[in-house]
Amino acid sequence: MKPGLFAKLNVVGAWLALLFLVLPALIAIPVSLTPKRFLSMPKGEYSLRHFTNLFTSPDWLSSFAQSGIIAVSTALLATTLGTLCAIGLWRVTSRYTEVVRAFLLLPLIIPQIISAMVFYRLLVPMGLIDSYPGLILAHTVLATPLVLITVSASLANFDPKLEQASRNLGAPSWVTMRRVILPSIKPGVVAGALFAFILSWDEIVVTLFISKFTVYTLPRRMWNGIRENTDPTVAAAAVVLIGVTLLAFVIYALLARRRAQMAVAEE
Numbered sequence: 001m002k003p004g005l006f007a008k009l010n011v012v013g014a015w016l017a018l019l020f021l022v023l024p025a026l027i028a029i030p031v032s033l034t035p036k037r038f039l040s041m042p043k044g045e046y047s048l049r050h051f052t053n054l055f056t057s058p059d060w061l062s063s064f065a066q067s068g069i070i071a072v073s074t075a076l077l078a079t080t081l082g083t084l085c086a087i088g089l090w091r092v093t094s095r096y097t098e099v100v101r102a103f104l105l106l107p108l109i110i111p112q113i114i115s116a117m118v119f120y121r122l123l124v125p126m127g128l129i130d131s132y133p134g135l136i137l138a139h140t141v142l143a144t145p146l147v148l149i150t151v152s153a154s155l156a157n158f159d160p161k162l163e164q165a166s167r168n169l170g171a172p173s174w175v176t177m178r179r180v181i182l183p184s185i186k187p188g189v190v191a192g193a194l195f196a197f198i199l200s201w202d203e204i205v206v207t208l209f210i211s212k213f214t215v216y217t218l219p220r221r222m223w224n225g226i227r228e229n230t231d232p233t234v235a236a237a238a239v240v241l242i243g244v245t246l247l248a249f250v251i252y253a254l255l256a257r258r259r260a261q262m263a264v265a266e267e
Contacts, residue, residue: 025242032235039230050236060221060233067201067218070132074139074200079193081140082147087181090155101152105145115142116209123210130212138210139200146199147192154188187256194252198245 035047128134225234
């Protein structure tokens, strides 16, 4: 097989896999435009009534705000912890390093239902059930391994000689960290923060266990909207979430492309 043909087949396969993953989610778009009061495909008639309800209902707007606060806080904490853990494991050369790394990645391996029960058992004595600190803490534990993975991937391409040169020139450790290491692994840090934000924004299993009435995130309101009355506003909210997620990835891709162009220009 010719190399050019093989590359084209790879591209076609990638697009087919992408469509297979994305198309089911796009069903929410026509459903959100139905004029009826229940989930259904529109038949010749379209309406924006459910989008109007989404952006005018105090309950839905409150859920948007609460999810945003929790997701931003989670992204900041998880990015800080994950980046520090990745740099620490990268610097320390020990036979126990991979054991520690595997332990830190456990939240990605353990089923979420088990994690939810563990969080519930831990947060009840602390009085953090149905509170912002409790949800932020739980989401941070779940999101930190994602940051650890992305930052570790960036550190794998980092030249240790740059750190050695900085230290030899007399720069303290924190200056080397801030001016040499962090700028070099910035793409991994940004990607980790984005993944942490999305994970917290979409998380539902743990949220159902440790929140009740005070904290009512957007995924939980969507869950109740489907379970109780099949409100098409849920589809409108899903469309908004898809749009926000796509916008975030487009912005990240544009920034990555710009950095690549600047790197080429500097060379």
